[in-house]
Amino acid sequence: MPAVAMPVPMRDGQPEDAQVFFSTDREIDLYDLEELCDAVGWARRPLRKVRKAIQHSFLVLSMWEQRGAKRRLIGFARATSDHAFNATVWDVVVHPDYQNCGLGKALMKQTIECLRREDISNITLFADPHVVDFYRRLGFMPDPEGIKGMFWYPD
Template sequence: MKPEIIDHLSEKQIQELCQLFQSTWWAKGRKLPDVQRMLNHSDLIVALCHHSSRQLLGFSRILTDYVYRAILFDVVIRDNYRQQGLGKILMEAIINHPDLQEIEGLILFCQPEVIPFYQKWGFWGKSDRLEIMIRPAAETELLQEKAGSLMN
């Protein structure tokens, strides 16, 4: 199956994205109004949908200044479509996106077990000169947990 690459989500696909987020450790608990607001303020969206049913199969979003840096967030494939090459299709669409060709550096955060996947596209690991720092917006257990898991 060859999915369609899309750059905007329908209302139904936004609801599917919210459901898809619930299957992840980093986005579990995200609510529909917040996801809609997040999408409105994301610079680029690269997503995959089924060519006939339009079901959302994969998703990613990018925040960028279009010159120096772009940060890739929320790379996720629907559980029952994993191990079918969709992650590769999604990453190729991101790497080859016309708006990202002049960017000096594309950045992402990931867990150690998926580092080999991202290395296929030229991403490399931790720097001895840079450290990831996060300041939670509110002192809630959920934000502290998420910040702590990102730092580990």
């Protein structure tokens, strides 16, 4: 998928020529991704496992701010899939400096659009309690047929 350009929402001090791009290129610098995840307080994960997860994901979507020749990773999402019916979205994140200006919504819309283009009809995700309403606004419903999700964790 070619990178998609969209204007950066105006924020204080934001140069007007800045743009946001989406990319499905999975050659992402893992240290950049770790920095992004650190910025929202996520627990660190071994980079070799993160690399493997990215390699084996069905869709990897990164969001970049471009200012002149400089690019900065400002958002990320990925999805795993059976390539036919189902996909599950993971690791949705927008850098705190760029939150609350519509970019999380744009990232999720782009994710849904990419999955729909692949004819995936059943999109699921696991929402942390504080973001349930963020996903609701995008059309996701918590357990529409009653609680079906079941989890197994090692002791």
